[in-house]
Amino acid sequence: MTDHDISFEVKFVHRLRQTDDVSQGDFSVLEDVLLGEQSTPPKVLFCLDSNLEDGEFANQLITRLQTSERLRLVREPMIIPGGESCKNSEHTLRDLLAAINSHDLDRRSYIVVAGGGAVLDAVGFAAAIAHRGIRLIRLPSTTLAQADSGVGVKNAINYFDKKNWIGTFAVPWAVFNDTAILRTLPDRDFRSGLTEAVKVALLKDAAFFDFLRKSASKLRRRAADVSKEAIARSCQLHLDHITAGGDPFEALEARPLDFGHWSAHRMEPMTNYALRHGEAVGIGVALDTLYSARKFGFPQPLAHAVCQTLVDLGTPLWCDQLNSPDNVLQGLEEFRQHLGGRLTVTMLKNPGEAINVHEIDIEVMKSCIGELHDIAERENA
Amino acid sequence: MTDHDISFEVKFVHRLRQTDDVSQGDFSVLEDVLLGEQSTPPKVLFCLDSNLEDGEFANQLITRLQTSERLRLVREPMIIPGGESCKNSEHTLRDLLAAINSHDLDRRSYIVVAGGGAVLDAVGFAAAIAHRGIRLIRLPSTTLAQADSGVGVKNAINYFDKKNWIGTFAVPWAVFNDTAILRTLPDRDFRSGLTEAVKVALLKDAAFFDFLRKSASKLRRRAADVSKEAIARSCQLHLDHITAGGDPFEALEARPLDFGHWSAHRMEPMTNYALRHGEAVGIGVALDTLYSARKFGFPQPLAHAVCQTLVDLGTPLWCDQLNSPDNVLQGLEEFRQHLGGRLTVTMLKNPGEAINVHEIDIEVMKSCIGELHDIAERENA
Numbered sequence: 001m002t003d004h005d006i007s008f009e010v011k012f013v014h015r016l017r018q019t020d021d022v023s024q025g026d027f028s029v030l031e032d033v034l035l036g037e038q039s040t041p042p043k044v045l046f047c048l049d050s051n052l053e054d055g056e057f058a059n060q061l062i063t064r065l066q067t068s069e070r071l072r073l074v075r076e077p078m079i080i081p082g083g084e085s086c087k088n089s090e091h092t093l094r095d096l097l098a099a100i101n102s103h104d105l106d107r108r109s110y111i112v113v114a115g116g117g118a119v120l121d122a123v124g125f126a127a128a129i130a131h132r133g134i135r136l137i138r139l140p141s142t143t144l145a146q147a148d149s150g151v152g153v154k155n156a157i158n159y160f161d162k163k164n165w166i167g168t169f170a171v172p173w174a175v176f177n178d179t180a181i182l183r184t185l186p187d188r189d190f191r192s193g194l195t196e197a198v199k200v201a202l203l204k205d206a207a208f209f210d211f212l213r214k215s216a217s218k219l220r221r222r223a224a225d226v227s228k229e230a231i232a233r234s235c236q237l238h239l240d241h242i243t244a245g246g247d248p249f250e251a252l253e254a255r256p257l258d259f260g261h262w263s264a265h266r267m268e269p270m271t272n273y274a275l276r277h278g279e280a281v282g283i284g285v286a287l288d289t290l291y292s293a294r295k296f297g298f299p300q301p302l303a304h305a306v307c308q309t310l311v312d313l314g315t316p317l318w319c320d321q322l323n324s325p326d327n328v329l330q331g332l333e334e335f336r337q338h339l340g341g342r343l344t345v346t347m348l349k350n351p352g353e354a355i356n357v358h359e360i361d362i363e364v365m366k367s368c369i370g371e372l373h374d375i376a377e378r379e380n381a
Numbered sequence: 382m383t384d385h386d387i388s389f390e391v392k393f394v395h396r397l398r399q400t401d402d403v404s405q406g407d408f409s410v411l412e413d414v415l416l417g418e419q420s421t422p423p424k425v426l427f428c429l430d431s432n433l434e435d436g437e438f439a440n441q442l443i444t445r446l447q448t449s450e451r452l453r454l455v456r457e458p459m460i461i462p463g464g465e466s467c468k469n470s471e472h473t474l475r476d477l478l479a480a481i482n483s484h485d486l487d488r489r490s491y492i493v494v495a496g497g498g499a500v501l502d503a504v505g506f507a508a509a510i511a512h513r514g515i516r517l518i519r520l521p522s523t524t525l526a527q528a529d530s531g532v533g534v535k536n537a538i539n540y541f542d543k544k545n546w547i548g549t550f551a552v553p554w555a556v557f558n559d560t561a562i563l564r565t566l567p568d569r570d571f572r573s574g575l576t577e578a579v580k581v582a583l584l585k586d587a588a589f590f591d592f593l594r595k596s597a598s599k600l601r602r603r604a605a606d607v608s609k610e611a612i613a614r615s616c617q618l619h620l621d622h623i624t625a626g627g628d629p630f631e632a633l634e635a636r637p638l639d640f641g642h643w644s645a646h647r648m649e650p651m652t653n654y655a656l657r658h659g660e661a662v663g664i665g666v667a668l669d670t671l672y673s674a675r676k677f678g679f680p681q682p683l684a685h686a687v688c689q690t691l692v693d694l695g696t697p698l699w700c701d702q703l704n705s706p707d708n709v710l711q712g713l714e715e716f717r718q719h720l721g722g723r724l725t726v727t728m729l730k731n732p733g734e735a736i737n738v739h740e741i742d743i744e745v746m747k748s749c750i751g752e753l754h755d756i757a758e759r760e761n762a
Contacts, residue, residue, distance in 0.1 A: 004397040008624035009390040011632075016385040038722070101541045106721025107631075129510070131719060132535065132548045132631070154513065160482045167513045168549050243389035250488075250513070251392075338512060340487025341419070 021180035049115025096126035124155030143193030192278030197234035216312030260284030266331025430496025432463035477507035505536030524574030573659030578615035597693030641665030647712025
């Protein structure tokens, strides 16, 4: 018998572009990325979130794609139903695979997808498994996706009524964080996506949390300068985690970017996704920050500042499902199961200083739910 | 607009175990790998190629898995239809995903699969996409899979009637190349799998080709010592390519391990898979070696030695589909398409010295098909 363990490394390149308007003046940046090392115009399949359909941004971008001589658009845009429904539908996956096949896309072709996180996830999964990987270019259309998941290396669809049950880790060819694409976003979505920025600031960058705290009211009003900076810094922290954090494909037991997410992932389906992911994350972050204050010395005044920041941002601190705490607390076991092994939840000692814990004191957590209820009531009063 | 290209590396570990009999004396080696870093017995789903069902090896292994206190077998073995049919069936994929879900396997659980290359591929794909990756332990049951694909990082199912159209790159948790499991293999399969050893020897290791040439008749008779050495060296060359070759996930344009495969991949479906993959590879290797002798200075006597080695091994040099050379030559375009970009085919200058070429002289290739026909006729006379 011979033993033979070989450690090896696989090289990847992550390309991030921050553009003002890729549907107009910055279109050539997209063309440059698409042409890349290739000597002939590459094939491109364009997928569009139905929420962007017939908007000015989408129409301009489509015209540019159709008339560009530096790429070959293989068909009219594929419209993908926006929101979680596209991830619940095998139909969408089949349509995408059929289009990739019928237009003979190969591993040097591109799928360009403009949309929210759910559409990026579903299209990304199809791109990842066809020919073991068609090149994927994401144009996230929400603050949530630009600040967080859009720059990440995951894709997924839902299966067995479970969120993200099927998926892969796959590094996108490029991500365009474009300012113009966000203009179409409703206020509610614009604001709620920024809770992921609050999350990553609390995990990794105290100065950034301070910036968000002071800018929250401006962010609520969508002020251009602070919005751009908040997204760019959040995105960069996420990207640093992936490219320099040592575990982008989550082989280890911790999921350090998922602070506040055990309850968020549970509350979303409980509300039948009426609660936005970003809103659920905001509530989950507030709850785990209060818990961190009780158990791990996170400064109490700062815990209240976190809640106040979310209020100033215009995102909720409460949803009625928290009136059934035992039900919400089942999220801990679901959270453990997805990654496997023992429970590992990220908590805070200080802003920018996270720790992993393997046990949650249920009574204290319930008490924190009560505390959050009181804070939310006070805010509404 | 900001440009931001970040190169980064992802760490993987590949575990190879060469065992005499993992169903008996070496079972603890499997237990050790399964327990790994975990403090409690991990969940294990066992999948078995139907070709091994009710055999002595399989029954012994199942008994050991069922009675081991160091792991938790979640259910009776899942029997997967052997051969290409399991890759053509969405039913098999669904069954596998349903079992993973109903037994709550997670990313710290294992799927152990014993079988031929097709079963390893289908089970591997299910394991790769469930929860973005359940740990996979392969026990290849054919010389082909032990010498070649079983140690690789690909998985796939067929889709749109196209071989391996859907799949991912995923590093298996461990691969067990076991001697006992091969005893059940019919002679035809035992021999034909060794064509992949001939292939990798010609690509990378002239001394190994010399060994195979001299041992071919013994290999045909399944002599234990040379068989074990041939498989181990072939496997090692494949593993070196993956772990040290710099492009395990095939981001570049060449597929250097696919020497002889453009025609092999075409002939297999033309025979409706009556021709074994290893047999098709043997014919394809012979053909491209003859072409290499005509075009790239590969020594003519050695080209005939390659043909003689395959004859001595007991694998065919010819299949009737080659009587339609234009049809077989369509394999070049299909080969180009899967990877995309320009055509890149690996050819030989000398044993152990490969080159990539981007053009095939069709008339010369047809003439080589004729030459191969004559050699095969002579051998049969």
